[in-house]
Amino acid sequence: MNECMTSLNCSELIHNSYRLDLCTWAEVEQYLTKCKGIILPIGSTEQHGPTGAIGTDALTAEAVALEVGKRAGVLVAPTQAYGMAEHHLGFPGTMSLQSSTLLNVVHDLLLSLARHGFERVFVVNGHGGNIATVKAAFSQAYKTVLNLKLPVAAGFRCKLVSWFMVPDVFKEAKARYGNLEGQHATPSEIAVTLFLEPNLQSKQRQLPEPAPAGPIYDYQDFRQRYPDGRMGSDPFLAKPDHGEIFLDKAAIALTEDLLNFLKEL
Structure with missing residues (x-):
């Protein structure tokens, strides 16, 4: 099934970009004659501590997805920047979808892709709070x-993959930061x-x-x-x-993962 690495795809038509949003419909139609795979980045718009960007989860998921798409020759859809982040709503700037809303959004995006003939959707995730809902959306x-x-x-x-859970990324983070990697705003x-x-x-400063890391309940309890x-x-x-090292390690592992996924029966 996987001819993506050698196919005439979008990248050859629009100056070496693998972004779906920069393609025309005709270019996507041509791409689908050779490759049925697509990458969908998903993140969140939420607080990341007093020094971290609110868009961290979307920015990182998109960067990893674009790097994987470039290496594998696979289209990358626009990033779904809003996730399930209700527990962060105690902090200004957080914008969350309810789990039911996110499920419907992801379901509808997947259905749109399936209608056009995409058979393999590789979801690169940047936010742990999305995992359960996205998997439920797959089933639906x-x-x-x-x-x-x-x-x-x-x-x-x-297939859902979280770049921060890639073993080589996790090991690198632990080696560099130890327990101060923490669980959020890492x-x-x-x-x-x-x-x-x-x-x-x-924005960086000593804090x-x-x-200590612990349980997560509602946004008031979290705050x-x-x-x-x-x-x-x-x-x-x-x-x-x-960051460059983490990005490269994630891209190496997930490119291999994607190519294997494209070949699965």
Whole structure:
């Protein structure tokens, strides 16, 4: 099934870009004659502590997805920048979807792609709070595709990967930051944003000891447990060159993962 690495795809038509949003419909139609795969980045718009960008999860997911798309020769859809972040609503700037809304959004995006003939959707995720809902959306989409008897029904598959859970990324973060990697507003994700957007370096500053990582409930409880938004993390440890390393390690592993996914029966 996978001819993506050698096919005439969108990138050859629009100056070496793998972005779906820069293609014409005719270019996508031509791409589909050779490759049925597409990457969908998904993140969140939420607080990342007093020094982290609110768009961290979307920025990092998109960067990883674009790098994987370039290496694999696979189209990358526009980033779904809003996720399930209701527990962060105690902090200004957070914009969240309810789980039911996110499920419907992802379901509808998957169904749109299936209608056009995409058979493999590789979802690159930047936010842990999305995982359960996105997997539920996959199940719903499979059911809809079958019920509608779409031509791709027999081979339609979706896969969710979270770049920050890639083993080599996780090991690198632990080696560099130890327990101060924490669970939210982590130096590893902040490092990637510093590499992508150097002006964010101006926001970096030494912070007091963070609240220890623990459970997550509603947004009021979250704000009380983690007053500045961090969960056991010290983002001041992040450096732009670390971010480049994390991005490369994620891209290497996920490119291989994607190519194997495209070849699955």
